[in-house]
Amino acid sequence: MMEVREQRSELIQRIPRLRLAFSILLVLIGSCYWFVQVVQGGYYRELADNNRLNKVPINAPRGLIFDRHQRRLVDNVPSYDLLLDRSLASNLDASLDFATGILARPRTDLEQALASSRNSSQFAPVLIAESLSLSQVARFSAERLEHPEFDIDVGHLRVYRHGPLTAHLLGYLGEVTREDLVAEGSSYEPGDLAGKRGIELAFEKNLRGTDGERVVVVDSRGRPRSEYGSTLASPGTDVELTLDLELQQEAARYFENRVGSAVVLDPRNGDILVMVSAPSYNPNGFARRLDRSEWQALVEAPHNPLQNRALQNTHSPGSLFKIVVATAGLSEGVVDRSDSVFCGGSTTIYNRRFRCWKRSGHGWMRLREAIKESCDVYFYHLGQKLGISRIAEFARRFGLGERTGVPIAGEKQGLVPDLDWSLRVRGSTWYPGETISVAIGQGPLLATPLQIASMMAIVANGGLKMVPRLDRNAPVPAPVALPLDRAALETVREALWAVVNEKGTGASARVEGVDIAGKTGTVQVIEQKSWIDSEDLPFEHRDHAWFASFAPADHPELVVVVFVEHGGKGSRVAAPLAKILYERYFDNRGANRPS
Amino acid sequence: MRDTSTIAALTGLPEERTFLRTLADVRWGVLIAALLLSVAGLLTVHSASAEMDVDYLPRHALRLALGLLVCAIGFSIDYQVLTKFSVPIYLGGMGLLVLVLFVGRIAGGARSWLGVGSAQIQPSDVAKIATVLLLARYLAGINSRHLELRHISVALLAVLAPMVLVALEPDLGGAAMLVPPVAGMLLIAGVRWRVMVAGGLVAIVVGLGVWNFVMLDYQRQRVKTFVSPQSEPLGAGYQLRQSKIAVGSGQLTGRGYMQGTQSQLRFLPARHTDFIFAVLAEEWGFLGVAIVLALYGLFVSNGVIVALRSRDRKAMLLVVGLLSGFAFHVLYNTAMVVGLLPITGIPLPFLSYGGSFMLSNFFLTGLILGIDFRRYVNR
Numbered sequence: 001m002m003e004v005r006e007q008r009s010e011l012i013q014r015i016p017r018l019r020l021a022f023s024i025l026l027v028l029i030g031s032c033y034w035f036v037q038v039v040q041g042g043y044y045r046e047l048a049d050n051n052r053l054n055k056v057p058i059n060a061p062r063g064l065i066f067d068r069h070q071r072r073l074v075d076n077v078p079s080y081d082l083l084l085d086r087s088l089a090s091n092l093d094a095s096l097d098f099a100t101g102i103l104a105r106p107r108t109d110l111e112q113a114l115a116s117s118r119n120s121s122q123f124a125p126v127l128i129a130e131s132l133s134l135s136q137v138a139r140f141s142a143e144r145l146e147h148p149e150f151d152i153d154v155g156h157l158r159v160y161r162h163g164p165l166t167a168h169l170l171g172y173l174g175e176v177t178r179e180d181l182v183a184e185g186s187s188y189e190p191g192d193l194a195g196k197r198g199i200e201l202a203f204e205k206n207l208r209g210t211d212g213e214r215v216v217v218v219d220s221r222g223r224p225r226s227e228y229g230s231t232l233a234s235p236g237t238d239v240e241l242t243l244d245l246e247l248q249q250e251a252a253r254y255f256e257n258r259v260g261s262a263v264v265l266d267p268r269n270g271d272i273l274v275m276v277s278a279p280s281y282n283p284n285g286f287a288r289r290l291d292r293s294e295w296q297a298l299v300e301a302p303h304n305p306l307q308n309r310a311l312q313n314t315h316s317p318g319s320l321f322k323i324v325v326a327t328a329g330l331s332e333g334v335v336d337r338s339d340s341v342f343c344g345g346s347t348t349i350y351n352r353r354f355r356c357w358k359r360s361g362h363g364w365m366r367l368r369e370a371i372k373e374s375c376d377v378y379f380y381h382l383g384q385k386l387g388i389s390r391i392a393e394f395a396r397r398f399g400l401g402e403r404t405g406v407p408i409a410g411e412k413q414g415l416v417p418d419l420d421w422s423l424r425v426r427g428s429t430w431y432p433g434e435t436i437s438v439a440i441g442q443g444p445l446l447a448t449p450l451q452i453a454s455m456m457a458i459v460a461n462g463g464l465k466m467v468p469r470l471d472r473n474a475p476v477p478a479p480v481a482l483p484l485d486r487a488a489l490e491t492v493r494e495a496l497w498a499v500v501n502e503k504g505t506g507a508s509a510r511v512e513g514v515d516i517a518g519k520t521g522t523v524q525v526i527e528q529k530s531w532i533d534s535e536d537l538p539f540e541h542r543d544h545a546w547f548a549s550f551a552p553a554d555h556p557e558l559v560v561v562v563f564v565e566h567g568g569k570g571s572r573v574a575a576p577l578a579k580i581l582y583e584r585y586f587d588n589r590g591a592n593r594p595s
Numbered sequence: 596m597r598d599t600s601t602i603a604a605l606t607g608l609p610e611e612r613t614f615l616r617t618l619a620d621v622r623w624g625v626l627i628a629a630l631l632l633s634v635a636g637l638l639t640v641h642s643a644s645a646e647m648d649v650d651y652l653p654r655h656a657l658r659l660a661l662g663l664l665v666c667a668i669g670f671s672i673d674y675q676v677l678t679k680f681s682v683p684i685y686l687g688g689m690g691l692l693v694l695v696l697f698v699g700r701i702a703g704g705a706r707s708w709l710g711v712g713s714a715q716i717q718p719s720d721v722a723k724i725a726t727v728l729l730l731a732r733y734l735a736g737i738n739s740r741h742l743e744l745r746h747i748s749v750a751l752l753a754v755l756a757p758m759v760l761v762a763l764e765p766d767l768g769g770a771a772m773l774v775p776p777v778a779g780m781l782l783i784a785g786v787r788w789r790v791m792v793a794g795g796l797v798a799i800v801v802g803l804g805v806w807n808f809v810m811l812d813y814q815r816q817r818v819k820t821f822v823s824p825q826s827e828p829l830g831a832g833y834q835l836r837q838s839k840i841a842v843g844s845g846q847l848t849g850r851g852y853m854q855g856t857q858s859q860l861r862f863l864p865a866r867h868t869d870f871i872f873a874v875l876a877e878e879w880g881f882l883g884v885a886i887v888l889a890l891y892g893l894f895v896s897n898g899v900i901v902a903l904r905s906r907d908r909k910a911m912l913l914v915v916g917l918l919s920g921f922a923f924h925v926l927y928n929t930a931m932v933v934g935l936l937p938i939t940g941i942p943l944p945f946l947s948y949g950g951s952f953m954l955s956n957f958f959l960t961g962l963i964l965g966i967d968f969r970r971y972v973n974r
Contacts, residue, residue, distance in 0.1 A: 007738050011911050012903055014783040018915065019899045022922050023892065029926065030888050032933050036843045037881040044843020051840065052856045219646075219860040 053228055054218040057189060060209030061156060063236030065170060065199060067245040068273070068472055073166055079157035080132040082140065082150060083125035084114065089149035098147055102139050103129055125151055127191075158193075158200075162245070164280035165252050168308035169243065169408075169470075171198025172283040187211075198308070199239065199470065202407045209236030240472040242271035250584050251276040254577040260544075260564040261309035261449045264581060267457035267556045269476045270466030272406070274560075274581065275450075277309040303565075311404075311411040314446035315563065318521030318570070319374045319505075320548050321395070321441030323459060323492055325382055326371055328394035330488030334385045337491050340366045343377035350433050354380050357522070371495035372504035374520065376440050383439020388430055391438060392418035397482050398455040399465060400447050406468040415446040441521065453561040456548045458482060459496070460517075460556035462489050493517055497553045509549060509575035511582045518549025518560075518578065520570035542566040547574035551582055558585055621967045624897035626666070628890045629960045632945035633659050635875065635887055640948045642853045643867040643874045646860070651867055651948050658950045662957035669961020673969060677962075678735075678909055681728040685753075688725035691718035692760035705766040708951075717951040719769040722757040724955060727776045727916035729753055734784045735909035741785040747794075750781060767805075767814055768939040772920065779919025780912050814939075837862045838870055839934045841877040842884075849880030867948045869940055872932045887946070891925045901967040910966045917959040 036044065065073045082099065089095045096114075100107040113128040132140075132152070140150050158173050160166060174196040176188045187210075188194065194208070195201035212233030217225045244264075251262045255278035264274035281298055298306055307313060329335040345361035346353050356362065356376040362369070370378035383391060395401060401416030415421075417438065422430040437443035447455075450468060458465050463484040467477055496517035500506040505520040523544040545567035550556040560578040567573035637655060644651040677684070691709060695718045699706035708715045730750055737746050754777045761770040786794070806815065841857035844850065855877035857863045866874050876884050895918055902914035921944055928943040930936045942949050944956045 006735075006908050007740060008908060008911070010740050010785055011783050011908060014785070015899060015902055015911070015915060018779060018782060018919070019896065022895055022926070025926050026888055026892055029929050029933065029935065030885060032930070032935060033842065033876065033881055033884045033888075036839065036933055037845050037876065037884065038847050041843055041846035044840050045846060047840045048844035048856050051837075051862055052860050217856075217860070219862070225860065 052217050052219075054216050056214045056216060058212035058214055058230070058233040059156065060211050060233035061235040062158065062173075062193075063203075063207035063209065064238045065207075066238065066240045067243045067248075068241060068271070069244070069246075070240070071245045073161055073170060073241070073243075073245070075159045075161060076156040077159045079130065079155050080134070080137045081127055081153040081155055082129040082132055083153050084128045085125040085149050085151065095147060095149055098143070099128070099150065102136055103132070105129065125153075127153070131157065160283050162249075163282045163284055165248060166243075167198075167280045167283045168277045168310070169198050169241075169275050170283070171200040171202075171408075172196055173200055197410075198408055199241065201409055203239050203471070206237040206239060210234045241470050242266075242273060242472045243275070243470070244273040244585075246588070247274045247581055247584060248276060250580055251577060252278070252280075254580060255279075255564075258564050258567060258573075259303045259309075260562070260567060260574075261313070262563070262577060262581075263310050263449050263453040263559075263561045264585075265453050265457060265468055265559050267460040267466065267550060267559050270457070270469045271472070272468050272470055273558070273585075275308075275310045277307065277313075279303050279305040281305040308408070308410065309449065309563070309565075311406060311408065311448050311450045314412050314414045314448050315544055315565075316442055316445055316523045317400075317447045317452060318441040318523040318544070318546055319376075320452055320455075320519050320521040320546050321438070321445060322371060322374065322379050323455070323496070323519055323548075324395050324398050324400070325379055325386065325391060325439050326367055326492050326495070327398075327459075327484060327488050328386055328390055329382045330367070330491055331394070331485035332386065332390060335367060335382055337367050340364045341370070341375075341378045341381050343375050345377075347377045347380055349380055349384055349436050352433055352436075354436055367491065368495045368498060371492065371519070372498040372502060374499075374505050379439045380436050383435050384432075386435075386439075388418050388432075388435040388438065391435065392416050394484075395445075397484060398458055400445075400451055400455065404450055404454045404468050406450060407470055411450070412448050414448055414451055415444055417444040442524075449561050449563045452546070452548050452563075453559050456550050456559045456561060457556075458484070459489060459493060460550035460559060462486055493553060496549070500549070505571045506547065506549065506575050508571055509547060509579045509582070511551075511579055511586070514551050514582055514586050515553040516549055516551040516578070516582055517553040517556075518547060518575070520575060521546030521548070522568075522570045525566065539566050542568055545570040545573040547571075547578050549575075549578050549582075551586075558582065617968060617971060621964055622897045622901050623964075624893055625901070625960055625963055628894035628897065629666075629945055629957070632887065632890050632894070633662070635883075635890075636871070636946035636948075638852070639871050639875045639878075639946060640867050642855070642878060643858055643871060644948075645853060646858075647867070654950075655948055658953050661950075662953050665954045666957040666961035666964075669958040670965040670968065672962075672965065674910060674913055674962060674966050675969075678728055678732040678913070681725070681732045685725045685729040688718065688722035689757060689760065692722055692757055694718070696760070696763060699764070705764040705769075707761075707764045707766045707769065715951070716954075717769070719757070719761045719764075719766065719772070720951045720955040722761070723773055723776065723920060724917075724958065726754055726757055726773060727780070727913065727920070730777060730780055731909050731913040731916060734780055734912050735907065737784065738908070739785070741787050742781065742790075744790065747781060747786065747790065750777065762809065765811065766940070767810065768941055771939075772923070772941065775923035776916040776920035780916040783915050784912060834864050834870070834938060835934055837864070838873045838932055841870075841873040842933055845877040845880040845883075847880050848882055849876075849878050852878050854878060869928065869938075869942055869947060870932055871946045871948070872929055872943050875946070876932070888929065891922075891944075895922050895925075898963050901963050901970075904970055905966050906970045906972070910970070914963055914966055917963060921956065921959065 061076050067073060084095065086092065096107060096110050099110055110128045114126055137152050140152060160170055173193040176192045176194045180186060180188050180194060181190060195204040200207065210233060212231045214230040215228040217228050219225055247264055251274050255276055259278055261277045262274055263272065265272045285294060342364050343356050343362035345359045346355040357374065362373050362375045365375045365378045395416040401414055403411045403413045419430040422428060434443050438445055454468060463482045463486060464479040465482055466479050496519055497515060498504055500510050500516045500518050506518045509516055509518055523546065525541055525543055545564040547562045547570050550559045560581050562574040562577045564573045637652065637659065640655045641650065641652040695709050696706060700708040700710050700715065702708055707717055707719065709718055730753060734750065754773050758770045758773050837857060841855065841863050844857065853859065855874060857877050858866045858874040863870055863873055875887060898914060898918045902911050905911050905914060924941055924944050927936060927941050931938055931941065942952050
């Protein structure tokens, strides 16, 4: 048969070669599996675990803030944010169209939000819109099957109940900065919120709490399947402020159409009851992320509403400084309470004429009358006798020229000028004539309303210095006894009582039945002719008005400092607010009201 | 007697005297390996599709039963008869390939399926066996130590025609799958060294041409991705990475049946088809991998014995052609899953879900067993 003669031997030789090749390759592939599974297995096991485990932070509810009567000042409101998972979007354009339709927001906003997170992982959902309304949330939920790429994230929104009223004091939150993230011991995650100003910043550590973490098993789409483990979040600690919301509201109402600030504190412990700065802003407008243009508008708004005038704005203390000069004169024995000086409307010192605010003159003045009438001539002479270094020394003892230590960032330290300062900063000597200006609170002297309040507290306390405080539950630090003559302070206090109660410059602050002691101050903004009433000038040329006071005069419980920028005369503009605040305070005290 | 001789006449079975002995002598290792692999496939397909919309287990089991039937058919048909009709079979296969271009169903971007109702086949599977049959007959007839260049050319032309048609679907992977059986047959039929070298050079030139002018972007991308997986983290690079994580995380003993996180949590794409071996590797570990690879070794080595002891060149060439295609699938798929080769749609015989491919593997199993059974006929 034909088959018998077939060439089969070559084939039989060649087949085993193919088999050998197959065997070698099979063993080679097997060894690769050995390498990947046994040698590198641990590494891949870890990758598999990372694949499936997703850590979801549980944000700790932020501590609440209360006023001194446990009135709540902030709320943590649930907020609904829209997340977009690009890996689930089949058509990103259509998804954005869909979202734009529901949100009624410009499409460019969403595109921007998307673009800003372009560098993050494709699988990480992107926050594209914040603060959805409940009906919008419902619509996204209803379309969940059609649009699985959208998800709603329930977060907390900080809402300040009283908005502008407490804006400067409480501050606001913002996304943590790169510096916050890399700071040593930082426990922040990108996107976390942290206090940016005011109490929110100062008490960040207490308010923040500790975030928890939920570890969930997820599938390749990131959908949670089961819980793997979790640590609970511990909420932040509440903060109880020394603030009195009612007084704060009263003060803010007065400033509705004015620019300036008011500070009320309790001289016995340093409690800040009122801290108002006008104009203000609404911090709820940028609870999380401020629109660039909104921010720009705030920065450029007239009178800089972002500034906390109570501690960031320095001005000449004006006649308020006479309190310091009078105390210095008495303490140093330069004057006696019975010494008198004649005021003829002006005086000539160092060959220069210095005018009293009262052109017609006050006549013979002793210290008490000079304070009561705020006679400039008397203090020109006293200042001349004291000299700048002693004036500066006493000013510092009263806390001027240095920060009060209030736990709010950004406090200004003001300025107490002397020879040293002049040489160091101005590079020129101090002229004796300047001392005369400083004696009535003009010249380079600068102070914040809070510093003035602190100064008044020292006067009221008979020389005890209290650090202004905001946290009602913090221990009251021991008061510091300042090297000030008690008898001198007593004399000054009595004179300040007269300012209000004996038809002095502060008479408009007088409250029936309450012994208020105080001092007015009027700071000239420009050199002006004295016969023109400042209130008839254009706003920015009008005088600044001060009123600094405490009550009751013998056992002071309250220090009230009012500063009205370009308000005109202190007696006419600033003192009335003090009156309102005293009335309200002592009305509320009711039974304890001194008769 | 009359009955048996009628059967003998019809099927080419040997005389009744040697029937049982011959039956016992058949290399059943081939079938045993195929069945064990199929069981592993059943289990793994069930696990892989546990998180899918449908459980593929019943369908897979049904096809397995169908596969056994096809195996029996392959066993029953005399390969002599098959090779005798290899030209019409080949032409029929080509006809199906042309037909599929017009009425085929599209899957994975290629018009590669022919279907009636829910039953569908991939004509390229049919064409492959048809080509092997045709070439076995042709090459067996060239009764010399080495093939001449014209013989090789004819053989290449015979395989080029179905390759071009499959490539037009476009299914380059399927087209490439026609090469290994033909290469195996040519190699044992005798190709001179210088022809092999020249062929290698031609292959390189053709390969470059295909890369530049025939391959589509996504196909080129797959190769590029293989070279640097990070270049495309969400496409083929993602698949490659997830597959490797699945395989590696199985470690020595595996994560346990239906416990593989990569597959159960849907990280692994194509896990019930081309990447089924990754699921097996994840859940059964290296031990499972080693056992399955050993079973493939058992299948091929038993098949080789069948080829070596078969009675004529035609049978030898036929078995070697079928085995070469089979072995290539096994080697390529397992190497691809572990990240040694670029990703392309090459399923794993007996394990991957997929009807047409499963049936063709059972058919070739039947054919090989049938050839072994008939090795004494007319000796």
